[in-house]
Amino acid sequence: xxxxxxxxxxxxxxxxxxxxxxxxxxxxxxxxxxxxxxxxxxxxxxxxxxxxxxxxxxxxxxxxxxxxxxxxxxxxxxxxxxxxxxxxxxxxxxxxxxxxxxxxxxxxxxxxxxxxxxxxxxxxxxxxxxxxxxxxxxxxxxxxxxxxxxxxxxxxxxxxxxxxxxxxxxxxxxxxxxxxxxxxxxxxxxxxxxxxxxxxxxxxxxxxxxxxxxxxxxxxxxxxxxxxxxxxxxxxxxxxxxxxxxxxxxxxxxxxxxxxxxxxxxxxxxxxxxxxxxxxxxxxxxxxxxxxxxxxxxxxxxxxxxxxxxxxxxxxxxxxxxxxxxxxxxxxxxxxxxxxxxxxxxxxxxxxxxxxxxxxxxxxxxxxxxxxxxxxxxxxxxxxxxxxxxxxxxxxxxxxxxxxxxxxxxxxxxxxxxxxxxxxxxxxxxxxxxxxxxxxxxxxxxxxxxxxxxxxxxxxxxxxxxxxxxxxxxxxxxxxxxxxxxxxxxxxxxxxxxxxxxxxxxxxxxxxxxxxxxxxxxxxxxxxxxxxxxxxxxxxxxxxxxxxxxxxxxxxxxxxxxxxxxxxxxxxxxxxxxxxxxxxxxxxxxxxxxxxxxx
Amino acid sequence: xxxxxxxxxxxxxxxxxxxxxxxxxxxxxxxxxxxxxxxxxxxxxxxxxxxxxxxxxxxxxxxxxxxxxxxxxxxxxxxxxxxxxxxxxxxxxxxxxxxxxxxxxxxxxxxxxxxxxxxxxxxxxxxxxxxxxxxxxxxxxxxxxxxxxxxxxxxxxxxxxxxxxxxxxxxxxxxxxxxxxxxxxxxxxxxxxxxxxxxxxxxxxxxxxxxxxxxxxxxxxxxxxxxxxxxxxxxxxxxxxxxxxxxxxxxxxxxxxxxxxxxxxxxxxxxxxxxxxxxxxxxxxxxxxxxxxxxxxxxxxxxxxxxxxxxxxxxxxxxxxxxxxxxxxxxxxxxxxxxxxxxxxxxxxxxxxxxxxxxxxxxxxxxxxxxxxxxxxxxxx
Numbered sequence: 001x002x003x004x005x006x007x008x009x010x011x012x013x014x015x016x017x018x019x020x021x022x023x024x025x026x027x028x029x030x031x032x033x034x035x036x037x038x039x040x041x042x043x044x045x046x047x048x049x050x051x052x053x054x055x056x057x058x059x060x061x062x063x064x065x066x067x068x069x070x071x072x073x074x075x076x077x078x079x080x081x082x083x084x085x086x087x088x089x090x091x092x093x094x095x096x097x098x099x100x101x102x103x104x105x106x107x108x109x110x111x112x113x114x115x116x117x118x119x120x121x122x123x124x125x126x127x128x129x130x131x132x133x134x135x136x137x138x139x140x141x142x143x144x145x146x147x148x149x150x151x152x153x154x155x156x157x158x159x160x161x162x163x164x165x166x167x168x169x170x171x172x173x174x175x176x177x178x179x180x181x182x183x184x185x186x187x188x189x190x191x192x193x194x195x196x197x198x199x200x201x202x203x204x205x206x207x208x209x210x211x212x213x214x215x216x217x218x219x220x221x222x223x224x225x226x227x228x229x230x231x232x233x234x235x236x237x238x239x240x241x242x243x244x245x246x247x248x249x250x251x252x253x254x255x256x257x258x259x260x261x262x263x264x265x266x267x268x269x270x271x272x273x274x275x276x277x278x279x280x281x282x283x284x285x286x287x288x289x290x291x292x293x294x295x296x297x298x299x300x301x302x303x304x305x306x307x308x309x310x311x312x313x314x315x316x317x318x319x320x321x322x323x324x325x326x327x328x329x330x331x332x333x334x335x336x337x338x339x340x341x342x343x344x345x346x347x348x349x350x351x352x353x354x355x356x357x358x359x360x361x362x363x364x365x366x367x368x369x370x371x372x373x374x375x376x377x378x379x380x381x382x383x384x385x386x387x388x389x390x391x392x393x394x395x396x397x398x399x400x401x402x403x404x405x406x407x408x409x410x411x412x413x414x415x416x417x418x419x420x421x422x423x424x425x426x427x428x429x430x431x432x433x434x435x436x437x438x439x440x441x442x443x444x445x446x447x448x449x450x451x452x453x454x455x456x457x458x459x460x461x462x463x464x465x466x467x468x469x470x471x472x473x474x475x476x477x478x479x480x481x482x483x484x485x486x487x488x489x490x491x492x493x494x495x496x497x498x499x500x501x502x503x504x505x506x507x508x509x510x511x512x513x514x515x516x517x518x519x520x521x522x523x524x525x526x527x528x529x530x531x532x533x534x535x536x537x538x539x540x541x542x543x544x545x546x547x548x549x550x551x552x553x554x555x556x557x558x559x560x561x562x563x564x565x566x567x568x569x570x571x572x573x574x575x576x577x578x579x580x581x582x583x584x585x586x587x588x589x590x591x592x593x594x595x596x597x598x599x
Numbered sequence: 600x601x602x603x604x605x606x607x608x609x610x611x612x613x614x615x616x617x618x619x620x621x622x623x624x625x626x627x628x629x630x631x632x633x634x635x636x637x638x639x640x641x642x643x644x645x646x647x648x649x650x651x652x653x654x655x656x657x658x659x660x661x662x663x664x665x666x667x668x669x670x671x672x673x674x675x676x677x678x679x680x681x682x683x684x685x686x687x688x689x690x691x692x693x694x695x696x697x698x699x700x701x702x703x704x705x706x707x708x709x710x711x712x713x714x715x716x717x718x719x720x721x722x723x724x725x726x727x728x729x730x731x732x733x734x735x736x737x738x739x740x741x742x743x744x745x746x747x748x749x750x751x752x753x754x755x756x757x758x759x760x761x762x763x764x765x766x767x768x769x770x771x772x773x774x775x776x777x778x779x780x781x782x783x784x785x786x787x788x789x790x791x792x793x794x795x796x797x798x799x800x801x802x803x804x805x806x807x808x809x810x811x812x813x814x815x816x817x818x819x820x821x822x823x824x825x826x827x828x829x830x831x832x833x834x835x836x837x838x839x840x841x842x843x844x845x846x847x848x849x850x851x852x853x854x855x856x857x858x859x860x861x862x863x864x865x866x867x868x869x870x871x872x873x874x875x876x877x878x879x880x881x882x883x884x885x886x887x888x889x890x891x892x893x894x895x896x897x898x899x900x901x902x903x904x905x906x907x908x909x910x911x912x913x914x915x916x917x918x919x920x921x922x923x924x925x926x927x928x929x930x931x932x933x934x935x936x937x938x939x940x941x942x943x944x945x946x947x948x949x950x951x952x953x954x955x956x957x958x959x960x961x962x963x964x965x966x967x968x969x970x971x972x973x974x975x976x977x978x979x980x
């Protein structure tokens with residue numbers, strides 16, 4: 001008696017579980033049952049699970065009967081002639097989708113020549129096991145699983161050529177690579193997805209060696225000459241919007257150069273790029289503080305006669321300006337209207353992103369690193385044939401991460417580049433390393449990819465041979481120029497009087513609880529106080545009631561609101577403490593301060 | 600920091616006798632003793648050192664690097680013990696219900712050499728009725744529970760049916776037990792019991808302890824340093840220690856509360872130190888034992904074990920603000936206001952909140968100077 005569960009709910013029992021499952025599968029293949037149904041017999045628990053619910057991850061496999069795949073040469077020919085489609089094959093039961101549970105029940109072969117009588121399914125292509133980006137990792141099967149994963153994640157962050165109509169599109173945070181290339185070492189997936197139409201990396205020469213310690217801890221040393229020739233160069237686009245909003249009472253925003261008597265008028269200098277319509281012109285070079293779109297809004301609160309006066313005095317400045325630390329060139333200006341029919345201005349800002357120290361690069365194997373040093377072309381090491389590497393990659397990143405494919409791609413890329421052909425590196429189906437090595441040997445190079453190299457500064461040969469080859473490198477979107485941040489003095493929050501948080505607000509870096517502990521542990525009590533002085537205030541405290549008194553700036557006198565005749569004394573506390581005392585009062589707790597002389 | 604050697608430094612006697620044993624000349628001995636006193640004084644913690652925080656950091660930092668929660672005994676199914684960070688948290692939090700209570704039972708000679716080791720081990724292992732029965736079923740017609748005993752299993756633990764019957768009679772309350780031909784019958788004395796009650800009774804009967812010591816669910820005799828000891832899963836010091844074959848001077852449990860109960864608070868303090876140190880050592884980390892001593896001292900200072908939680912040691916803090924800054928602030932504040940508590944701002948956290956110098960290190964020194972009298976004042980005198 002085997003329990004049968006439909007969608008996780010018990011529905012009944014059967015006596016012959018195997019037969020029952022086979023029967024269901026046959027019916028599904030014959031089209032009597034929905035193709036979305038999956039059956040799974042768990043012989044350990046003696047349970048049958050029938051699943052038809054949404055949200056199961058499924059993958060297609062070719063059905064095999066008695067060791068012969070149902071997919072025949074005839075099918076292939078018809079497919080080629082476009083007489084048959086994928087869905088036809090699924091309908092015919094040649095291909096079926098299995099979910100994770102049903103996969104447990106089947107025995108499938110990778111390749112057709114491995115088929116035996118016991119096999120129930122055949123893999124369409126080993127590639128089908130992986131997702132799109134993962135299939136873009138070359139020689140995937142030689143990598144550690146974790147690095148395959150990071151490798152495919154990294155590709156999503158690479159600069160590339162994301163859309164051919166990029167010039168007329170308005171997108172948030174666009175990064176474009178100026179000279180993208182098709183990888184020499186490619187997989188089947190690159191062809192399927194037409195990667196050559198939107199590539200996102202470059203084939204470069206990589207030498208595996210250290211350089212003065214500047215590529216330690218995953219950093220890379222990059223050739224300045226290569227950068228000057230266009231390696232990793234890109235553009236960064238960012239849109240800025242302004243729209244003429246309509247408010248109640250017929251008031252509207254106005255896009256124009258603001259009048260000088262408008263509330264919050266910046267300075268004439270800040271508006272210098274604006275044309276008569278209040279919008280900046282293309283190719284203007286803007287920097288921090290410059291206004292891109294001039295705009296004024298009606299007053300926030302209407303009072304008295306103000307709303308009837310049309311004078312600009314009551315209007316408030318609400319221009320779109322360049323934020324702190326930003327700069328760029330105006331690329332496109334678009335005048336249009338939005339869904340509500342309001343006037344809408346969109347300005348696209350462009351800035352060049354030349355690789356600099358701290359920018360992030362990666363191979364397709366999760367071997368990411370930042371630039372540690374940019375070396376003049378003349379000082380880079382070179383090979384006997386005069387090849388100068390673009391990037392020096394540290395060998396220390398290899399042993400613990402076990403990214404063998406990184407090393408294989410290096411020789412494969414070298415072979416491909418020298419032979420002038422693409423190398424197939426599809427998962428489990430790639431060109432063999434042995435053959436690639438032989439080909440390399442035939443072209444007059446060492447088969448293991450090693451070469452004698454010479455010191456760039458002294459010209460002396462290195463005592464060891466260097467592993468050098470060509471591989472596909474990606475520039476990732478994390479760039480220092482977007483992240484660099486520092487502050488000595490700056491804006492504070494209104495409520496707490498503590499420094500603001502975050503780069504956009506020119507904020508400070510928090511000295512947190514654990515950092516505080518280190519000061520205490522060192523006994524550096526005075527230094528600690530100084531670090532927390534960011535919100536210090538001096539407040540008068542009433543002698544009588546112990547509450548915080550007020551200071552009258554006009555009379556230059558402090559007095560308690562509760563007991564006006566009592567004496568007050570000034571104490572220096574953090575403003576946040578004053579705040580918490582206020583919150584105590586909200587809890588109906590009376591926080592009475594008793595002052596005693598410090599000395 | 601240079602300090603003048605003090606004359607009244609109390610050097611431990613063990614160090615002094617060590618010097619005496621060296622048989623030095625008088626002058627040499629004097630010099631050595633002076634240098635010893637100097638060194639000893641230098642190693643002492645200076646006033647104003649934040650020992651608690653240093654201890655916390657010294658234990659906290661290495662524990663972030665700890666890996667692997669459990670440790671498995673090779674070859675034995677389902678015998679694992681919590682180690683690593685979860686175990687440290689368990690001990691320092693003062694948790695009463697451990698994830699894996701355990702004992703190391705040391706034996707007296709000749710048992711420690713392996714004599715009857717298996718028998719002894721099995722004799723303390725808790726055996727349930729269901730372990731020796733083939734079937735436990737409810738007979739609804741006669742509203743009784745029938746237990747079919749497996750004779751082979753019974754003899755394996757060295758018990759006869761008769762003995763089993765008499766032990767059961769002693770264990771069970773409110774039920775009449777009968778020894779029938781092929782089963783033991785349990786009948787509810789109070790006749791008007793529902794089916795539900797009988798079912799509950801059945802579950803209870805299943806786990807009746809017929810042999811061994813309550814709480815000891817598994818036993819494992821192992822050889823450690825040339826003697827046999829018994830490692831157990833489950834712990835019951837109170838019952839194990841009086842047993843004739845147990846070496847009560849070395850047998851330990853990993854349950855600090857049991858140790859406190861049976862051996863007293865000082866033993867519990869030692870147990871805390873050892874339990875935590877064992878984990879740290881196990882992970883290949885290096886923490887000075889004095890940090891653990893300090894923590895164990897605070898936990899045991901009141902005479903009862905208190906965990907380092909908001910219900911334990913933190914509750915003992917004098918400062919309201921310090922208590923409020925550590926979990927459930929509102930509760931502490933309201934309570935403090937009800938009792939009209941005063942915060943004297945004597946420790947670290949409160950002073951950080953007020954942005955005042957914290958009274959440790961450089962912050963605890965206060966300088967009081969007597970102002971020199973002015974000329975007029977001198978004259979007045």
